[in-house]
Amino acid sequence: MDYSITPKEFEQFRALIYQECGISLNESKKTLLVSRLSKRLRTLELDSFQEYYDMVSGQTESDEFTLLLDLVSTNKTDFFREPKHFDFLREEIMPTLQSSRRIRVWSSASSSGEEPYTIAMTLYDSVPDPDRWDFKILASDISTRVLARAASGVYEDERVRELPPDLVSRHFLKGKGERAGMIKVKPHLTQMVRYRRINLMDETFPIKAPLDLIFCRNVMIYFDRPTQAQLVNKFYRYLKPGGYLFIGHSESLQRLDQPFKAIAPTIYQKEA
Numbered sequence: 001m002d003y004s005i006t007p008k009e010f011e012q013f014r015a016l017i018y019q020e021c022g023i024s025l026n027e028s029k030k031t032l033l034v035s036r037l038s039k040r041l042r043t044l045e046l047d048s049f050q051e052y053y054d055m056v057s058g059q060t061e062s063d064e065f066t067l068l069l070d071l072v073s074t075n076k077t078d079f080f081r082e083p084k085h086f087d088f089l090r091e092e093i094m095p096t097l098q099s100s101r102r103i104r105v106w107s108s109a110s111s112s113g114e115e116p117y118t119i120a121m122t123l124y125d126s127v128p129d130p131d132r133w134d135f136k137i138l139a140s141d142i143s144t145r146v147l148a149r150a151a152s153g154v155y156e157d158e159r160v161r162e163l164p165p166d167l168v169s170r171h172f173l174k175g176k177g178e179r180a181g182m183i184k185v186k187p188h189l190t191q192m193v194r195y196r197r198i199n200l201m202d203e204t205f206p207i208k209a210p211l212d213l214i215f216c217r218n219v220m221i222y223f224d225r226p227t228q229a230q231l232v233n234k235f236y237r238y239l240k241p242g243g244y245l246f247i248g249h250s251e252s253l254q255r256l257d258q259p260f261k262a263i264a265p266t267i268y269q270k271e272a
């Protein structure tokens with residue numbers, strides 16, 4: 001069955017998705033929405049987009065809503081994606097934090113875990129005595145599906161093919177037998193990371209301590225400017241004085257009304 005979407009139905013989905021997760025779909029995303037959602041309608045044996053809308057609206061905590069968000073957003077990520085951020089963390093930030101031995105990080109759109117584990121590897125490898133440090137990384141995302149993947153710590157081994165072999169053997173276990181072709185993040189890293197579903201659109205975040213670092217990479221690009229500005233101002237409140245915010249390389253805080261100081265491309269600092 002071929003589905004078509006009426007202007008009213010498109011508007012309903014657009015408003016729902018914007019309201020719930022800040023992703024702003026313009027007219028040009030209509031074809032994409034129709035093709036991705038049509039498969040779902042077929043699986044559920046629904047007759048129209050209206051039926052699907054009625055099913056998900058008002059059910060934003062449901063698995064079906066998570067699935068809808070997965071279909072409209074992208075979860076693309078990689079280990080050491082945008083590696084300059086991790087060079088900066090290792091070379092510029094870590095030397096200034098040596099006396100504290102306690103670091104709190106939030107990977108706020110962590111997708112399937114490659115970003116928080118990359119942060120964990122970088123922190124771990126930046127100090128001579130990592131076991132004597134108190135490293136904690138909160139990995140959050142709106143999608144419980146990707147968070148479950150992150151929590152498993154299991155990936156196809158081709159995901160680390162480009163990484164230095166000594167780094168891979170230090171931080172990953174290779175699967176054998178039935179698990180050949182898979183790798184698993186070692187416990188010294190998994191125990192640094194906690195997972196939680198957090199919607200960046202929420203008024204406040206369930207986070208206790210002020211943080212040293214926040215990563216919010218490659219998600220703000222889907223938000224409109226007022227939503228980006230609100231989010232960045234919220235992040236400011238959760239950081240320690242002197243704390244850092246990392247955003248994606250194709251994102252920018254320029255032209256947003258926000259208090260951060262730019263200190264390197266796509267790296268920002270809260271006033272000390």
Ligand SMILES: C[S@@+](CC[C@H](N)C(=O)[O-])C[C@H]1O[C@@H](n2cnc3c(N)ncnc32)[C@H](O)[C@@H]1O
Pocket residue numbers: 020021022023073074075076077078081108109110111112115140141142143146198199200201216217218219248
């Ligand atoms: C492209 S991935 C980015 C992953 C990682 N930060 C990186 O740069 O490689 C974007 C992630 O943002 C998540 N996302 C989208 N809207 C969100 C929201 N309102 N709150 C929290 N996460 C959201 C998606 O589920 C997706 O996993």
